[in-house]
Amino acid sequence: MHGVSDSSRDTVEGAGWNAAERGEYRRLLPGRVEKLSWLNPRTLWAARNGVVASWFGDPTGRTRERWVAQRAAAGAPADKVVRRAEGDRFSFMVLGDTGEGDESQYAVVPGFLKVSRDTSFAVIASDVIYPVGRTDDYGTKFFRPYQDYPAPVYAVPGNHDWYEDLGGFMRVFCDDAPPLEPEPAPRALSGAWWRTLLWHRPRPADEAALTEARKLRSAPGQQAVQPGPYWAIDAGPVRIVGIDTGLLGTLDAEQGAWLREVSRGPRPKILITGSPLYVDGEHHPCAIEGGGTVDDVVRDPAHRYVAAIGGDIHNYQRYPVDVDGRVVQYVVSGGGGAFMHATHTIPRVSVANVTERDFRCYPLRGDSLAFYGRLYGRRLRLPRFFALTEAEAMAVVAERLGVPPVRHPAGPVRVTRRMRLVASLLGAGRRPER
Template sequence: MKNSIPSDSKQKYVFSGIAVVLGILSAIAPIWPAGDVAPRVGGLLVIAGILELLHSFRRSSDEERKSAWFGAAITLIFAVLLINATNFVGTALIILIALSFLIDGIRYGIEAVKNYRREANATFEILAMIGNLSVVAIILLTKDFGFDWTIALTGAWRIIGTAISIFHAKEGRSETSGIDVVESLELPDIPSVNSSVKKIQEEERVRYPFDKTWIIVFLVLLFIIHLGRMGLDKTALGILSPGVALFGDVVVALIITFGIISPLRAVFKKITNPIIRRLWIWVDKVPEEQRKKFGLRRIVNSYLERRLRTSIRLRNAGYSFRSAFMTGMQTGLPYAAMLAAIIPVFGMSWYFDTENWAAGIWDNWAASRTDEWRMAITRSAGETPGPNAFRIIPDSVNNSSDFSFIIIGDPGEGDASQLCLKDQIQIVSEKPDVRFILISSDIVYPSGEMKDYETKFWLPMKGVYKPVYAIPGNHDWYDALNGFTATFFEPKAAHDAILARINKDLKFTSTTENHIKELIKEAQRLRTNYGVPTGFQKSPYFQIQTDKFALITVETGVTRRIDDDQLAWLKQALEAAKGKYVMVVVGHPFYAIGEYQGSLNKDFQAIHQLLRDYKVNLVMGGDTHDLEYYVERGFGNDPGSVMHHFVNGGGGAYLSIGAAMKPRDEMPEKEWAHYPATEPLIKKIEDNNSILKAPAWYWTKKLNGWPFTAEFLSAAFDYNTSPFFQSFFEVKVEPSKGVIRFIPYGVNGQLHWKDIETSGNIMPGDKSAESAIEWVFPLTGN
């Protein structure tokens, strides 16, 4: 059964040529300019997979099309694995990559055997099998050569294999799909079937323009809905974000059609085909014109035609990309629209709400530009280099008096997870000794845009009348830091900073002079209306120092790196802080989710080493959405060295579960604590889980999410219902007593030792489980 005519096209040469170039780029990915290799190679694999998928519709037979789809699927899975490389446990990523090549090698081996049995040429299949299996050998041989080169070479091998597959493929063009479907049913040549096929094909031809129209209208309405919910702020980001959400809806529709409905239908079809054949024969016994108007045969015939129509549509989808797209939209778009309508009702979701998918796009964009932007922004301030650069002096913070301040990490979802802390933040901020509030990391989700600041910053902070400072997180960089800069910088500094960033981008941006003025004007309007004091900074990082205490912030952007200017500034600030108690607030923590994070990249590890070299007392980071504590001892050449680490990211986003799900004996240090404790967290999740999430929860709870981490799956169990486990810190600097206190708060006030999970060796001997938690340290330098 082959309903195709041999043909040749320029497409195969163009596509295979592009794939060869992609393969070369993958092979040299480790020597590209600064950046992570895995996501780069993953992006190249995405393009290669799409090329093979598009070319599959030109293949000459159903068997060749299926082979191309399978190959493209493996390539795209490989790409997704690499793009999410940081979410895998240990060697799990390498194991899965090797497994994908092994599966593809076995597939080609099976095809080679089939060709041999029917006395067809099997040379290509044998070579493809050898090529795929050889990748497994490459992985084993290069395991000590370095992760980056292993990824680069295996990615290149896969892409070059795709190029060869496209070049080798036999092409053709479809003439009919109805006959294919009839033959697949193994029906005799009967009038009922033949007339139904002709009628359906003619109806499909006639209704195509109408289907095309309603799909376009549906997509336009979805775009308008996304635009209305996400807001329009007259920037490229304001238009592109709803566009990405719409693209996400299309992807979801295609996944529903070809990933869920089609496989289920294929299984059902396989089981019921014998019955369907008998029903067709039974219906055909009475000519159509002799059937009763409301008789059983007419009803059965209607069902059979509906089933036949679906089969023809799905078979058509295998012959052209346009047909595949139309079939996917006809079947899956209504379901995707339903999901788009109801998902936001249940709170913020990173996985299922396509309106948040744009953040992933902007993450890659901002990652490549953050260091350049940051240097342009800080240089525009005209700050004189030196130990006092970017120094803030809050009112009543001096060398002799006691004072305290609040630190809130990752607050900006704007839903119940943020608002549940609102009253406690207000209560603590009203204490006389509280001089300021510091927000560390991810002020506004999902993309740090000014249009989201009112509901996700100003409204939750209403009632706070102490100065508010901030350091941005990765999400705040997704709009090039415009919203953050307008809100937290001095007005003139904000104007100069945004303008400098524009010039750094060679004015290739939608941000104009008028838009800069609008941003600053809007920030001032909100500042006035809500009465929350902001606008004191000139930089995304700063320092506050007294004679005995130094608070130094380190802004690590999207990729856990700092630029050369910030590095020079940081060294000067640390030098000036020698002999003092030094607290560093960093955008990303060095310890989180029960793991050491410093090894994620060399630059981040270098920052950690710098802080060790200067004997920093304590480091506090956000980004991970919970409260964690670790004691690092005996680093460097000093067995008595100690550095305390806090994760303080539970200020108002979905809860991270990585630390709570980590086995106690796998914690990175011997002294640790985390909030929430494991038992109450598990109880909340299990009380809210539906039966649909039971498999994912079993996978997370029993297998710790392998090959991913439990943390990677956190957002799947985000329930904005009580009990809430969000938190923040009050830090009390008391020169009069020679101590500094770190006091954690939850939604009902100060946390107690019974609320948190610990290693069993950090609670002071004079405290009990009912005692309120205070970490108290001498106010002296290391």
């Protein structure tokens, strides 16, 4: 007798429905868990730097150059390549957008530890720490949840890690890098002056707490030092290239020149980025200051990229794109611990010759719609109106997209006007022509 499939494409159990009890992750939680809410004005105000940068100019490129120069002066390799002694066959983990520090993060830790057995290292792709990358948050949002992962963890920062000028990230991942020296005050009433006036600045770190937190991942096999916020890792036959897309999802000219240089050569490559290049059915090639895009580098056949994996969006998506006869896997890997972004809002996929037949996402759109229907039903106190079973949600999504259901229900499902209205109110995707 065959066991029940653990794939959400096959069974409701594989999608996580009908679970009788919560997972074992609860024993991993700290004694006091601060629930992160993006509806809290204090959280939004602390995370304001992205908006300020879009209004008055983005200082990320200049700050990044200063961090890189500091690390170079401290002895980091000029090519920013970490060379690991791996064999021809090895595996590593990628998880993105991890650091909320509440149940949404800890719930995926047991699964991560199970799947990651015998992996050589892990890479966090974007947003290691929410909401603003504070040094003091690394204890409960990085060291504690991953204390039982026996191998090193590398990372590329996301926009939230930049909300305190990357100070916490550089201390934890880049050899305890000291703070940057203050820059001269800008000219009064200039854009930079207004930006400085409104900028969220880091608080002093609790050094004793950070020292204690580091003890949770103090085993020799867990240690790693990366040369800066962007880097490459040579491991076995592959080169893994990690880039830092800063606050607004772009690369400065210096990093762009490094990316082009480190991408040369016959070794197959995997890109890790804080901003995915294909997401929600759209192409976001990621501009490089001075001209060109990150995707130009990935698509160049001489560079031999086989995949480009990005965080930032909190779910899983995969687009196998044919690039002049070779397939590059463009992946969104942002379901590593933050709240799950909806997938039911993704329209029918038709981008770069990738169609619904090739596209994959998790959660499935129908499961996403059913979950958000229950969520908004509770919040608006209209549970009977918004509630959709997973089979109903799967059916109405299939109707709106004009495709067969991904997971077939046990019996027939009639799509009603209420179901269509709920799907519309919750922003379910449609065919492009509708």
